Amino acid sequence: MNALFHAGISGARGRMGRAVSQVLDARKDVVVAARFDRGELPDLSLCDVVIDFSTPKASVELAERCAQAGGPALVIGSTGLSPEEEARIEAAAEKVAIVRSGNFSLGVNILIGLVEHAAQRLDARDWDIEVLESHHRKKVDAPSGTALMLGEAAASGRNVELEDVRAAPRNGVGEPRAEGEIGFAALRAGGIVGEHTVLFASDDEVLTLSHSAIDRSLFAKGAVAAAAWVRNRRPGLYDMQDVLGFRQA
Numbered sequence: 001m002n003a004l005f006h007a008g009i010s011g012a013r014g015r016m017g018r019a020v021s022q023v024l025d026a027r028k029d030v031v032v033a034a035r036f037d038r039g040e041l042p043d044l045s046l047c048d049v050v051i052d053f054s055t056p057k058a059s060v061e062l063a064e065r066c067a068q069a070g071g072p073a074l075v076i077g078s079t080g081l082s083p084e085e086e087a088r089i090e091a092a093a094e095k096v097a098i099v100r101s102g103n104f105s106l107g108v109n110i111l112i113g114l115v116e117h118a119a120q121r122l123d124a125r126d127w128d129i130e131v132l133e134s135h136h137r138k139k140v141d142a143p144s145g146t147a148l149m150l151g152e153a154a155a156s157g158r159n160v161e162l163e164d165v166r167a168a169p170r171n172g173v174g175e176p177r178a179e180g181e182i183g184f185a186a187l188r189a190g191g192i193v194g195e196h197t198v199l200f201a202s203d204d205e206v207l208t209l210s211h212s213a214i215d216r217s218l219f220a221k222g223a224v225a226a227a228a229w230v231r232n233r234r235p236g237l238y239d240m241q242d243v244l245g246f247r248q249a
């Protein structure tokens with residue numbers, strides 16, 4: 001059996017918090033030492049690692065608290081962070097080990113590599129790139145964290161910064177599509193767990209690379225794997241590509 005560790009769950013009563021609870025409760029090598037939500041201040045010294053699916057503000061505050069105390073390690077799944085909030089997580093990661101990802105599924109983390117590969121080979125003068133995502137009616141941020149990671153992968157394949165080529169949201173009468181831009185579209189409906197498509201379109205053909213999440217326990221399992229991986233790591237900001245061993249040192 002793997003060595004026993006103590007985990008905390010931030011956002012415990014939320015959709016993801018409940019999914020993480022189920023995965024942790026089924027493991028014999030984990031003791032859940034803290035479960036907390038908005039307005040609750042747990043004793044984090046009981047935890048080796050905390051798994052957090054909450055809100056951008058809550059994640060940043062938690063990361064800063066862990067950094068100040070020198071632990072526990074963190075797995076952050078919250079999406080919709082502003083650039084300033086991202087910078088604060090990066091600063092906290094100088095003092096504590098943090099895995100942060102907009103998507104903890106294996107499939108999406110493979111898709112990221114495929115998108116980068118395709119974008120590298122499909123010339124921006126001929127091929128347009130659009131990212132489409134669909135989620136449940138309760139999701140509040142758009143584009144999704146995953147869509148942004150896929151956009152980053154496409155931009156990286158083209159050797160450009162996403163912020164320099166990201167299309168403004170389209171509405172009403174505007175200009176035709178600019179060469180090289182990467183567009184995003186978001187749907188919110190019903191109970192859709194998470195659908196992502198990256199579309200590469202030329203005048204002659206369309207290539208679509210897609211991922212469908214069937215059950216959100218998928219993300220919970222990935223986050224728990226990340227927790228087991230990060231709990232004894234040195235301070236630093238890691239992602240699922242590190243956890244899965246996809247990034248060369």
Ligand SMILES: NC(=O)C1=CN([C@@H]2O[C@H](COP(=O)(O)OP(=O)(O)OC[C@H]3O[C@@H](n4cnc5c(N)ncnc54)[C@H](OP(=O)(O)O)[C@@H]3O)[C@@H](O)[C@H]2O)C=CC1
Pocket residue numbers: 010011012013014015016017036037038039053054055056057058076077078079080101102103104105141145216219
């Ligand atoms: N990276 C990934 O793979 C995935 C990421 N996500 C992201 O995770 C986040 C949560 O998603 P989801 O579970 O669906 O959302 P929910 O709204 O269902 O859950 C969020 C939970 O966080 C709680 N919360 C709010 N403030 C704090 C705080 N200060 N400290 C601790 N908990 C707090 C909320 O409590 P209250 O209701 O009282 O405010 C709620 O219980 C979103 O940003 C979502 O996009 C979701 C799925 C997968």
Ligand SMILES: O=C(O)C1=N[C@H](C(=O)O)C[C@H](O)C1
Pocket residue numbers: 079102103135139143144145146147193194195213
């Ligand atoms: O809020 C969700 O539900 C999800 N959020 C993540 C995102 O923003 O990409 C991951 C997943 O698609 C579900």
